[in-house]
Amino acid sequence: MPEQPATEAGTLRDSALDASFTGFFIRNHLDVETFLQRLEADRGMVEDVSQEAFIAIRAKWQDVQHYDDPRAYVMGAARNILRRHQARRGRTPTLFFDDLSMPEIAAPETPREAADRLAGWIQLLPPRMGEVMSLTHDGVPDRTIARLLGISHNTVREYKVEGRRKLLQLAQDDGFVVPAGRRRK
Amino acid sequence: MNLDDIIELAAARQPSALDRARGRRAAERVLREYAEATAEGRNLLGDLDVEDVLAPHVDEAARIRRTAESAQAGWVQWDAATGGLTWSDEMSRLFGYPAVATHVARDVLLNGIHPDDRDRVRQAVERGWTRRAPTDVTFRLLRADGTVRYVQCLVELLSPDGRNPTGIIATGHDVTRRELDRQQHTRRLRRDRLNGADHGHRPVAQCPVDRETFLRMVDRAAGSGPGALLVITVEPAGSLPAGRADQVTRTVAGVLSRVVPDTDFAGMLSPAEFGVFFHDLETATAQATSVHHQLTLTTAGGVRLRARSGLVACTGEVPVSGHDLLLDAMWAGREGHRGRPSALSVLAGPRSARARTDAVRMEVGAAIRSGRLRLHAQPILDLALNEINRYEILLRVLDEADRPQPPATFLAMAERGADIVAVDRWVVRQSLAVIGSGPQTAHYQINLSGRTLSAPGLADFVLRALDEHEVDPRMITFEVTESAAIGDLPAAVVFAQAVRRRGCELALDDFGTGYSSLSVLRRLPVDQLKIDGSFVTGLTRSPFDRITVQAVVGMCQALGIRTAAESAEDAATVELLRTIGVDFVQGYAVARPRPLPVPIVAPRRDGPAFLDRATG
Structure with missing residues (x-):
């Protein structure tokens, strides 16, 4: 069988892969884009990178579909591609904190606005810490983050503590201090 | 609203019908691109890890090393149990060694790091070990061949079971290019900010x-x-x-x-x-x-x-x-x-050039002969003593209504030809006559054009005039006004040496503009440097001017040259100049110029009346 040239069987197998990949894509592509948005403010680059990552995943989908956590795997691949794109663009260093003259920031009203606000803060973290925080917000477990980013488990846990502290500071600087009182948990 | 509210709200995002439709279209696009790429035989995987990196791997350190290597990063690992240090070929190359040995001595690592950065790196490793804190550290490597590279390393604690530390691993790569870009960006930012601050009071157009x-x-x-x-x-x-x-x-x-x-x-x-x-x-x-x-x-x-x-x-x-x-x-x-x-x-x-030159000569000559030139004196405050003990002698030209006018145009006109020499000689003779007839308790500063300075016979003329009017040379400073380039610098140096030998001092005027440059400062034996007024008027508002003046004053102190600031317009500027360490200040904040009387023949010891007022 494996020796056979591309035949009807092969086409059938490809269609099956296409179908399961499409399902996977529709379930996860928004998560991947949101994940990338927290690492890169340029929406155009985020879309390009997301597309490139999914094309590469499709090429490996036969294997990837059986991985422990295909979604996390895509995020890891997308992150690598993103860093490559960013390096190619040249490092226009991100704004320093004191460069920003912050206008009054309105409280987000929709989930989308809230996600954008959160992304804006995570973008200001050191790159690796931002990656850890972004994956954490997508519910990726610590061990998986450590493996995806090639860092130690201890580093992930330390970065989560430090990252949360910095995010709280950033939120506070933007005037988000008082709990809304509508949290039910 | 606080951080947790926002995180919760963001997590509540549900894909809308629109999102789903968009998702389907995007999926089709990805599949189409994939099909095209495979048809063209393009490599889609790039550096994508072909294995499931998420599958449980043997050992944390081995996993980190493998990721580092696939990202072309170097690593160096310290094992707590054996105390041994191992490094990768790439890390060895970063340090400037051929990739031959897997083990490396501690001293080789430490000595490879730039001396100024060694403490920081050591602290990062210590923090990683004792406080379990991962640290990103950027430092310089000083290689055996003398080149310097910037390296960024993540120093992290190894602890495979999540509790007991087993060692330290540092992974990193060469960031020289990026670090230089970053430094350039920081410098640019500072530069722009300083200039931007200037725009507040100095409009561009x-x-x-x-x-x-x-x-x-x-x-x-x-x-x-x-x-x-x-x-x-x-x-x-x-x-x-x-x-x-x-x-x-x-x-x-x-x-x-x-x-x-x-x-x-x-x-x-x-x-x-x-x-x-x-x-x-x-x-x-x-x-x-x-x-x-x-x-x-x-x-x-x-x-x-x-x-x-x-x-x-x-x-x-x-x-x-x-x-x-x-x-x-x-x-x-x-x-x-x-x-x-x-x-x-x-x-x-x-x-025609000829007609112009003749007209200028006639005009300058006429001004001198018909007595249309006047001398004024502007008080100078000695900041160390906080008293007015010097005056700069200024030229004024009477206009048609016999009102004294600043001579900018007149001097510029005279300076074009040799006529400025005649004007300067008139000023020197007249000034010394007035000074010699006074009590000589104050110091006077007399302007000379750069052109006059190199005119033949000037030194003799000045020394004779000093003798003739019995003026104490130690009370005279000649200010070199460099509105035109010094034509003959060696001749100027000869003049400077001659008058300084007598005890006169030399000042370089308008420093920071025109021809008044560092190279003139190097060649001429200058005792005092006068910072151009354009750096002084905005001093209290402009960080740029402040930094410049501070640096010039620091330079002069190290060179043994005293500094003066012109055009101080308010008390705040005078105070700032005092703090910076400037020696002399003049300007409207101190006093306006006042006419110097013209008696060429006057009873000695009977100084001009205004001097008593000014010094008293």
Whole structure:
């Protein structure tokens, strides 16, 4: 069988892969884009990178579909591609904190606005810490983050503590201090 | 609302029907691109890990090393149990060693790090071990061949079971390019911020511009095509209320900035003289007439203005400097005036160089002979003693109404030819005569043009005059005004040495502008350096000016040169200059210049009355 040239069987197998990949894509592509948005403010680059990552995943989908956590795997691949794109663009260093003259920031009203606000803060973290925080917000477990980013488990846990502290500071600087009182948990 | 509320709200995002439709289209696009790429045989995987990196791997350290290597990063690992250090080929190369040994000695690592960065790296490793804190550290590697590379490393604790630490691993790569970009960006930011802060009080497009800028602009305009230069001398038709003397200047500046179109430009040549350059030769006369007319209709402080204007056209075919055009326009204004209160006269083209030179010589000579030159003295505050113990002697030229005017135009005119030497000699002789007739308790500073400085026989002339008027040389400083380049620097050095040997001091004037440069400072044995007023007027507002002045003062202190600041306009500036460590300050905040009496023959020991007031 494996020796056979591309035949009807092969086409059938490809269609099956296409179908399961499409399902996977529709379930996860928004998560991947949101994940990338927290690492890169340029929406155009985020879309390009997301597309490139999914094309590469499709090429490996036969294997990837059986991985422990295909979604996390895509995020890891997308992150690598993103860093490559960013390096190619040249490092226009991100704004320093004191460069920003912050206008009054309105409280987000929709989930989308809230996600954008959160992304804006995570973008200001050191790159690796931002990656850890972004994956954490997508519910990726610590061990998986450590493996995806090639860092130690201890580093992930330390970065989560430090990252949360910095995010709280950033939120506070933007005037988000008082709990809304509508949290039910 | 706080961080947790926002995180919760963000997590509540549900894909809408629109999102789902968009998702389906995007999936189709990905599949289409995939099919095209495979048909073309393109490699889609790039550096994508072909294994499931998420599958449980043997050992944490091995996993980190593998990821580092696939990302072309180097690593170095310390094992707590054995105390051994191992590194990768890539890390070995970063340190400048051939990739041969897997083990590395601690000293090799430490010595490879730039001495200034060693402590920081050591601290990062210690923090990683004792406090379990991962640290990103950027440091320099000093390689055996003398080159320096910037490396960024993540130093992290290894703890496979999540509890017990087993060692430290540092992974990193060369970031030299990026680090240099970052430093450049930081420098740029600081530079822009300093300049940006300046814009608050110094508008970019000033109208009218200052004299030097204006002449530069006229030079460029006259060299590149046709145009016409209008020079207007303005005076109030009656006497202005006390303290409103600068009202005329401000009024005219306001009128010019309003009536001169954006395509042309205007400049202030002196408080009473203004220039306008018109690019369109066809309409220049009409425009000049209109500007002239506007000014004669204007009142300043309730008094009408009189304007005397001269317009000179240039075709752009014959090269002519901005300064020559200026002389011609002024000459036209004076010649056409002839007793009428207000007039505009037009010159069809620049005069010949010969005619111009002769006219200047006659005019300078006439001014000296007919006694139209006057000396004023501006008090200088010694900041260390907080007393006025010096004066700068300034030249003034009497205008038609016998009012003393600052000689910017007169001197610029004289400096073009050799006439400035005659003017300077007159100033030296006259000043020393006045000083010699006084009590000689104060120090005097006398201006000499860079051109005069290299004139033959100047040193002898000055030394003779000192003797003749019995002036104590130690009470005299000669200020070298570098509005024109010193023609013959060796001759200037000879003069400087001669007068300093006698005990006089030498000051370099207008430092920071024009020809007053560091190389002149190196060659001339200067005792005092006068910082140009343009760095002083905005000192309290401009961080740029403050940093510059601080650095110049620091440099001078190290060189054993005293510093002076001109144009201090308020008490806050004087205080700031004192804090910075400037030695002398002059300007309206200290005192305005006052006339020096003219007696050439005067009873000795009977000083000018104003001196008693000023020093007392």
